[in-house]
Amino acid sequence: MKKPWKDLFKHPIIENPLDQPSEHSRRKFLFKVAVLLNGAVGAVLAVPVLGYLLGPVFKRNDSYNHWVPVGNLDQFPPGETRLGRYRNPEGTPADGQTRTLPCWVRNIDNTRFQVFAINCAHMECPVHWFPQSKLFMCPCHGGVYYQDGAVAAGPPPRGLYQYKYKVAGNQLMIWAGELPTLSTQASIAKPGSKTCLG
């Protein structure tokens, strides 16, 4: 069989010169040293590269979160659930429209609130609140939650994620900044803070 590549790597002019055996072994050794040196430089270089790449990973969990306002209290009448908006506390103008995020605020009786993440606990799709049937429905795979965030139907493995909240003057503040997922949850109950009151 004719091999199409057989001439590819054969230099047309210079035949491979053979060194003196003694010279050769010395250069072989030098080459090995050079390769080792290169490896060492590469390893040192890898430190900043990996540090840069994995920066977001090494940040401690929860250190992304801050208290952010979701609106004035009068935006959230008692007995109702309304859409609140907050700005990503660590956002930049480069985020564009993704900088402002929604959440569902349930005012139970003016002293107790529940602030739910917009994200379905199944796959993060945005849940809608239906005040008539008092249900949150998810458009993606049919997850349904009751008004207190508990799963009513569908595939979600847990109830809606909840943010910690506090009332500061006339403002409702939530502890937010991180996309809630099964391993990065919005509400990490801390001692001494009000959380989920169903």
Place this chain on the structure above:
Amino acid sequence: MSGIKQKSLKLYQWFDRRLGLVKPITEAAEHPIPKSSASWWYVFGSAAAMIFGLQIVTGILLALIYTPTAQHAWTSLIFINHNIPLGWFIRALHGWGSDFMVAIVIIHMTQVFMFGSYKYPRELTWIVGVFLLLMTLGMAFTGQVLRFDQDAYWGLGIGASIMGRVPWIGGELVHLMLGGPIIGATTFSRFFALHVFVIPGILLALVAVHVWMVLYLGISEWPMPGRLVRRSTYVKEYEAEIHQDGVPFVPDAAWKDVTFSAAIILAIMACAFFFGPIGPSGPPDPTIIQTVPKPDLPFLWVYAVFALAPPALETPLLLITPIVVICAMLGLPLYAGEGEKHWSRRPVAVLMVSVIAVSLSILTSLGQHPPWSPVMDAWSGDAVQPKYLKGRTPLQRQGALVFQQMQCRNCHALGGLGGQRGPDLDMVATRLSESELIRQVLQGGGNMPAYGNALSPPQVTALVSFLETLNGNERPAQNDVHRLMQSESAQSPGHSSDESQ
């Protein structure tokens, strides 16, 4: 005349003396292949390469205008669609090219599998091909993110949620994928880097290796039933076949490759022209929650799996299945590197391909019209048709109103309109008795939420009396017949006591 000829020959020699590529390339192009392989079945690989070329060209064209930032990406796509002459067409070519590329790569792989071409000595060619498939899918997913519309935004959420399910390092993976705690500028930029630098680079390198191996090992011969691949004899047999019955790749087989590639590019152009660019859908504003996020065509089947998998199995299924499938594909040629090539002697292979093809198409078509999603605006959009209200009592009509207002419609169809999440209610009264209806409404169950908290007792009464009219003029549910009989027998106590004696 001969002067010009000589001059051009000299020019050619000048280049070839310095380049040295003409001879090896000509030899590669004319390398002999089995005559049987100069077939229309062997054209998919080159078509995939051709589409890849189209994607590179259209991708670069788009990059001339596209603004790769989270802030401006969406607006710049709208700008390309509407303000740049033929911008829509280039976008359409790139979008449809992507779908075609995924399809052709999969078809190519299926053909190679069915023909047993992955067997010795071409195991590594197949393994590189598996990585090419993964990279192609990676391009499709990252490309969808770069469209940075609503679907892209929530699609990233789905990705993050899958990462978040990985045990122990889930949180770290989420942050790594998003480039921070939340979907934003850094998330977008890393997907841009993946789509434009990292994955294309890997793709180019792998394509080069893949093609090199095809040249080095020769194109697989047309399989014959009963002709087994053996490590000890295969190469000799192959070389003998080529010696006896070989034809040069160019032009004997290549004309088919080139023709098919042209047809495919033409098909992409037709789709682009008639169906236009894919998206973008609404802007990536997470506060616009009136959206039904959906992945692109190549991932619709995954979307269906998410909805249909039993919740308890979902996480293991999500995390383990891809690893198992990829390992199985990588291990296939190592496990079955010898033996029969012909499909007629490999029933398991045929069965596997059919099962996978059928399930993928069913899941994809389900994903296109997902029956598991509530129709979020059915309650306000689809009215109760007059035929369900004619001749009804005020209470029953009140019930129809409750039915509409309480979003029952989002999951239950009536007269063919509404969601498919729950059963159609056209004939519900023939399935459930009054008491069963009340129980179902109040307590839910069978994947239906309980409405006990949302409905007042009069609303329940009205709703159930409306639901009881939905019997399509057939006899009512069994239990009601029972109840009728009971009340009849209660009216004639003598009769029942007779029976008991």
